[in-house]
Amino acid sequence: MSMQETGGAPVExxxxxxxxxxSPEAFEATFKVHKLWEASDREALLREVGPRVxxxxxxxxxxxxxxxxxxxxxxxxxxxxGVGYDRVDVAAAAARGVVVTNTPDVLTDEVADLTxxxxxxxxxxxxxxxxxLREGRWLKGAFPLSASLxxxxxxILGLGRIGxxxxxxxxAFELEVVYHGRSRQEGVPYGYYPSLVxxxxxxxxLIVIAPGGAGTDGLVGAEVLDALGPNGILINVARGTxxxxxxxxxxxxxxxxxxxxxxxxxxxxxxxxxxxxxxxxVLLPHVGSASLHTRQAMGQLLLxxxxxxxxxxxxxxxxxxxxWTGQPxxxx
Numbered sequence: 165m166s167m168q169e170t171g172g173a174p175v176e177x178x179x180x181x182x183x184x185x186x187s188p189e190a191f192e193a194t195f196k197v198h199k200l201w202e203a204s205d206r207e208a209l210l211r212e213v214g215p216r217v218x219x220x221x222x223x224x225x226x227x228x229x230x231x232x233x234x235x236x237x238x239x240x241x242x243x244x245x246g247v248g249y250d251r252v253d254v255a256a257a258a259a260r261g262v263v264v265t266n267t268p269d270v271l272t273d274e275v276a277d278l279t280x281x282x283x284x285x286x287x288x289x290x291x292x293x294x295x296x297l298r299e300g301r302w303l304k305g306a307f308p309l310s311a312s313l314x315x316x317x318x319x320i321l322g323l324g325r326i327g328x329x330x331x332x333x334x335x336a337f338e339l340e341v342v343y344h345g346r347s348r349q350e351g352v353p354y355g356y357y358p359s360l361v362x363x364x365x366x367x368x369x370l371i372v373i374a375p376g377g378a379g380t381d382g383l384v385g386a387e388v389l390d391a392l393g394p395n396g397i398l399i400n401v402a403r404g405t406x407x408x409x410x411x412x413x414x415x416x417x418x419x420x421x422x423x424x425x426x427x428x429x430x431x432x433x434x435x436x437x438x439x440x441x442x443x444x445x446v447l448l449p450h451v452g453s454a455s456l457h458t459r460q461a462m463g464q465l466l467l468x469x470x471x472x473x474x475x476x477x478x479x480x481x482x483x484x485x486x487x488w489t490g491q492p493x494x495x496x
């Protein structure tokens with residue numbers, strides 16, 4: 165049954181990019197969906213439907229900034245596909261009375277699992293060993309000995325939902341875990357470092373799972389990498405912008421850190437040729453949550469947020485910058 169505007173017309177939604185849904189038909193049966201990525205003339209589409217659009221299903225590379233929101237004078241809600249929402253200007257949304265939602269929890273375990281896989285692959289050089297075998301080099305001699313995960317202390321930058329799930333998995337590997345964030349958290353069994361540089365100096369593995377955005381841009385730079393040291397391994401499953409990519413390339417090239425495992429990059433999908441050429445990195449195409457099971461769950465939560473909002477029940481998972489006040493959502 166479709167969500168109805170006044171006069172019986174369905175609520176109109178702009179979808180900025182494709183995403184997985186268990187039942188795409190349910191989405192399009194519930195709302196009148198305008199697919200931005202399919203438009204031959206995007207500006208023309210936005211001019212035509214902008215005045216009628218009340219919700220945005222946001223994903224992909226489209227920036228939902230103040231100027232973009234101004235295209236939609238009737239906009240009430242931006243439902244973001246993903247737990248990270250740095251492509252949405254939440255301050256601009258809040259100023260316009262627009263609620264922003266994201267998709268927490270449903271991707272936590274998938275990203276945490278991938279993180280440990282990436283850590284193991286980086287430490288034990290699994291992709292390199294695979295290439296070694298495929299290229300016939302095993303016939304000429306054994307693969308060189310790798311580093312080990314044994315005896316390493318892990319520092320987690322960002323102990324949120326996913327950070328805690330990563331920490332739990334590291335503990336199962338009998339690894340000591342410490343963390344850095346804006347403040348100490350109560351009720352967690354891990355040591356806290358108020359200084360990121362000091363934490364990097366104290367660990368052999370630095371896992372980055374902090375949110376993106378202006379507040380964390382380039383946070384892991386040359387000083388942090390030098391503190392991590394020549395035996396150190398960097399794992400980034402957060403946002404490429406959190407790590408200074410040029411400083412990382414220099415540290416890897418010069419042996420100032422041992423290795424890196426990266427699922428994210430500054431300017432995706434472009435990856436610097438210098439990184440691709442290095443043999444002490446494992447590079448993934450941003451697949452942290454990219455299983456069919458998890459992406460469908462994310463899509464369902466996005467749809468559930470839109471349905472709840474336009475049914476007048478309020479959002480299910482609003483972001484902190486646009487909290488739900490408990491007032492009924494506009495209906496019709």
